[in-house]
Amino acid sequence: MDLETRYSAEDISRIIDQALVYQCGCPAQIATTLLELRDLFDYQVKCADSDDTNRRVHEAIARATVEAHARMELCLDEVLEIEGWDRETLTMPEALRSRPTKSL
Amino acid sequence: MSSNIAAEAAARSHAVLLVDSDPHTSALLVERMASRGHRAAVVPPTAEALRQRLRFERFDVVIFDFHHERPEELDACRLARSDSGGAPIVVLAAPGHATDVVEAFRERSGAVDEIVRKPLAGDGIFRLVSQLIARVRETRAGLYASLVSDGGRSWIDSGGKSPQLSEQAVLFTDIRRSTELVASVPLPEWFQAINRALSDQGIIVRESGGSIVKFTGDGLLAAFRGRGRSHLALRCGLALQELDRTSPYRDTLRVGIGIAEGLVMSGLIGETGRQQYDVIGATVHLAARLCSIANEGELVATPKLVRAAAVPQAAERPTRSVNLRGFPAPIECVSF
Numbered sequence: 001m002d003l004e005t006r007y008s009a010e011d012i013s014r015i016i017d018q019a020l021v022y023q024c025g026c027p028a029q030i031a032t033t034l035l036e037l038r039d040l041f042d043y044q045v046k047c048a049d050s051d052d053t054n055r056r057v058h059e060a061i062a063r064a065t066v067e068a069h070a071r072m073e074l075c076l077d078e079v080l081e082i083e084g085w086d087r088e089t090l091t092m093p094e095a096l097r098s099r100p101t102k103s104l
Numbered sequence: 105m106s107s108n109i110a111a112e113a114a115a116r117s118h119a120v121l122l123v124d125s126d127p128h129t130s131a132l133l134v135e136r137m138a139s140r141g142h143r144a145a146v147v148p149p150t151a152e153a154l155r156q157r158l159r160f161e162r163f164d165v166v167i168f169d170f171h172h173e174r175p176e177e178l179d180a181c182r183l184a185r186s187d188s189g190g191a192p193i194v195v196l197a198a199p200g201h202a203t204d205v206v207e208a209f210r211e212r213s214g215a216v217d218e219i220v221r222k223p224l225a226g227d228g229i230f231r232l233v234s235q236l237i238a239r240v241r242e243t244r245a246g247l248y249a250s251l252v253s254d255g256g257r258s259w260i261d262s263g264g265k266s267p268q269l270s271e272q273a274v275l276f277t278d279i280r281r282s283t284e285l286v287a288s289v290p291l292p293e294w295f296q297a298i299n300r301a302l303s304d305q306g307i308i309v310r311e312s313g314g315s316i317v318k319f320t321g322d323g324l325l326a327a328f329r330g331r332g333r334s335h336l337a338l339r340c341g342l343a344l345q346e347l348d349r350t351s352p353y354r355d356t357l358r359v360g361i362g363i364a365e366g367l368v369m370s371g372l373i374g375e376t377g378r379q380q381y382d383v384i385g386a387t388v389h390l391a392a393r394l395c396s397i398a399n400e401g402e403l404v405a406t407p408k409l410v411r412a413a414a415v416p417q418a419a420e421r422p423t424r425s426v427n428l429r430g431f432p433a434p435i436e437c438v439s440f
Contacts, residue, residue, distance in 0.1 A: 009200045009201040010172065010173075010201060012198070012200060012201075013172040013173075013198040013200060013201050013202040014172065014173060016198035016199070016202075016222050016223060017126075017129070017170075017171045017172060017173075017198050017202070017222065018126075018128070018129070019222075019223055020129045020132050020133065020169065020196070020222055020223055020224060028222070028223040029223070032199060032223070035199050035200045038200075092128075097128040
């Protein structure tokens, strides 16, 4: 089973770069979750290579990770659309950049 | 706010230099730092801007906001490392590819102390900054402490009293032909050789019960107090003589040693606000003059000290009379 990605690692870095703190960065939180899901998928692939590993356990992890990843990428699409990001350059809209952050 | 509370707040407030090419994210960082009472200045990651800023200002920590599409900006960390006076350098990077780039740069350059993942959450960044600053301050405190002599430490530990008169045995060492040597040996090598020789001498002084008052460039001044001071000082001088005969650097570095005993005044000497512990008095001058007439590997002491020391090596040692600069009459001395 493969993990299909529509946002490259560079795309995700770009989104996170622009949302430095959690309080102003919903897309960054989703992007971080995508990276974690990719790490989990890579981990289970490596772990599944060992002989004594239960194949069904890894299939379950892989299936759930692929589904969750696809769902979170769709979620990122929606959030970027709602917030008005430039989808070509993945640039945060000016209105969001100048919005004051919440008190920490 | 009471003065104590104000002082504590000032101690917790750090001067932060934010290096960031993005005005939006730098504004967020300034806001976060200010919310915790830290003073933050922003500079773009260019050599010129950093040099300008670091030329006249000191910062407790440098925080670099890395943007993965501008990897060349990381070079600013090298400049920050060389010009920031030892301030720790923290790089903020997005997880994944960006963090990998910074990790590789850290390996190559050694110009990054910590990498913090973006987006920043909770108090982690503040705790990290405080820990890094505390570590730097601890290192600096150790360095400052190493600048204070044994005598200076004792003086501080005793409560920093006004100058005191006491009977002490005073011992000088000095490297012979140092003027000639310093002109013929590369200075870094000379520096290393002097430090090695003085380290070896320092160990012997302490093992002999003495304390180092100060290092004098290519020698040291040590003092011995209390009962048995003459015995301890002469034993120390003889051990230093043995070191001179047997050290691996005996072919190049040879020392002369002078010891005298008598009344000295000890305390702080220097300008207001910057002083060093020292001992003064005719006894100190006499020991220095005896050291100056000692040949390579020779120890010269006053007969009074030698008699009081009562060491077997001193039996039947002849005295001789020498003219010493600054002393109106010839001075009796004993050579070893």
